[in-house]
Amino acid sequence: MQLVLPPGISASAFDSALRAFASVVGEKWVFKTDQDRDTYLDHFGFDQSAHVASAAVAPSSAEEVQALVRLANEHNIPLWPISRGKNFGYGSAAPVLSGSVVLDMSRMKKISMDVENGVVVVEPGVGFYDLYDYVEENNVPYWISPIGNSWGSVAGNALDRGVGYTPYGDHADKLCGLEVVMPDGDMIRTGMGAMADSPCWNLHPYGFGPNWEQMFVQSNFGIVTKLGMWLMPKPESIVNIDMELDQADDLGWAIDTLAPMRRSGLIQQNPSIGNWLRAAAVLTSRTDWYDGKGSIPEEVISAIRQRFNLGWWSINLRLYGPAEITEATANVIQKTFAARTAYPMRRGIWTEGMPREVQPTSGVPITFPLANAGWHGGRGSHVGFSPVLPQSGEKALAQFQRTFARYNEFGMDYHGSFALGERHITNVNQVLFNKDDKDMVERVDRFFSALVSDATEQRYSEYRAHIEYMDLIADSYDFNNHAQLRWNNKLKDALDPKGIIAPGKSGIWGSVRGGRA
Ligand code: ADP
Secondary structure (H helix, E strand, O other): OOOOOOOOOOHHHHHHHHHHHHHHHHHEEEEOOHHHHHOOOOOOOOOOOOOOEEEEEEEOOOOHHHHHHHHHHHHOOOEEEEOOOOOOOOOOOOOOOOOOOOEEEEOOEEEEOOOOOEEEEEEEOOOOOHHHHHHOOOOEEEEEEOOOOOEEEEHHHHOOOOOOOOOOOOOHHHHHEEEEEEOOOOOOOOHHOOOOOOOOOOOOOOOHHHHHHHHHHHOOOOOOEEEEEEEOOOOOOOEEEEEEOOHHHHHHHHHHHHHHHHOOOOOOOOOOOEOOHHHHHOOHHHOOOOOOOOOOHHHHHHHHHHHHHHOOOEEEEEEEEEEHHHHHHHHHHHHHHHHHOEEEEEEEHHHHOOOOOOOOOOOOOHHHHHHHOOOOOOOEEEEEEOEEOOOHHHHHHHHHHHHHHHHHHHHOOOEEEEEEEOOOOOOOOOOEOOOOOOHHHHHHHHHHHHHHHHHHHHOOOOOOHHHHHHHHHHHHHHHHHHHHHHHHHHHHHOOOOOOOOOHHHOOOOOOOHHHOO
16 A cells, blocks of 8 residues: 555655654564555455555554654654454554554563452453463463454453453453553553552552543553453353244344343343354355345245254353353243243253363354355455444344345345343444445445434444444434533543544544544
8 A cells, every 4th residue: 555644744754753663663663665554454444545554663562652652742643553453344453544653562462360360461462362372371260251353452352342252241341450651651550550569450440539441442542551351260161052033023022031131140141142144154155045136035044044054043142150050040041931932942061171162152262253254255344333222122123123124225134133231232233245346335335324324313323333434423422412522522632632642533533633622
């Protein structure tokens, strides 16, 4: 990709900034060729040329991050921090603002574990596979909470509010204690870490006074250089209950059946109800089933379901704990479902010593779900639209029907799931597309905007957004004339008056870069 300079910066000023960066990290850790820039494109984006880094710089320590941030201020160069840059479907390693320099922290890979308390402190470059290897090799009696694309980092995922599938799956909630380089190059530690050498930094979540931890999540108020996270004690058993729901309308009662069990804590992880395309898109390609234009017709859906033995929806529950408890809980769940339906449930148990399921639900990292990007052939990609809904079967069903009709209207194949948190549902709609198909790319963009406007009408919005849509989604949070966005911009101005750290992240620009104050 050709060079796009940071806004308002001349070629010679840019060169002198890169030379200054090289004086901190060494020449070989400043990446500035066309090929280097390609590495940091959003390969899953519709229009890679809309979000192009001018260069990247890779520090090896928090001190180097501090020095780089100070230099970036001096030279007025926006930095886009990434941990490992594998945030596929949300922007990968690419910045919102073209011309930003990517601050690539994938070299920072230190892991330290307090085994007694089940707490790990990771640097940004630590991937899920790294942490898994560490835990396994050291025989640590804790499990990690991996994600479908475990190529990514533990820190980057938690900082973007990514979710896993074990009872510790709400990663932003499980972080405890951050070390952050502030936009002026200062460094803070949150919570108990505000006291030097506190042994409780990663144990007590708040410290004294206001707790700032969540302020650095999905924000551009600082760069996290260490992240404390609680890990789940290894369970003695896992009982699995899997169920197929035959009709699309079964979604409503299924949610109303699961929700009270999730609220009471009977079910500890976030169960997800997903449709037939979840499995089919990973294991096969669309052309294996259908060559026509438009959404896959009913008879093809039936053929897919038959081949993989799937319902319209599948539910996969996992129960964790001593076998006496997981077995008893499973009995209660099965009895509760039996009162609503005659659909059968498959049940199994894993106990210590048995081979683990190669699934994030068993703390094992995987990447094979990425294969779904190949559904349409060509250079495959996906983008997600994930509004948050109340935990109501009726409302979820209505949302599904609206969304499904939109998929059909735009000729896309429905790929949706409903994950139950303790009090809400996250409705993940995956939009699979082929970047080499111009017509499809153009449709996806219009389709996405239609989904946003339908949801906004219901007063629903997303929990996380692709870099292309951060402004659009931030705009949907409109209470009191966008008071929260105005507040975020005020804070940005106070902390980062030159708009150095990740301008545009979550719709926050700061007034120097045109943000609404
Ligand atoms: P992953 O390593 O899981 O692939 P990314 O590095 O792609 O995650 O980051 C996901 C999102 O979180 C990006 O928007 C990125 O700007 C932000 N982010 C990642 N790491 C940090 C960090 N250490 N400090 C602040 N923001 C970060």
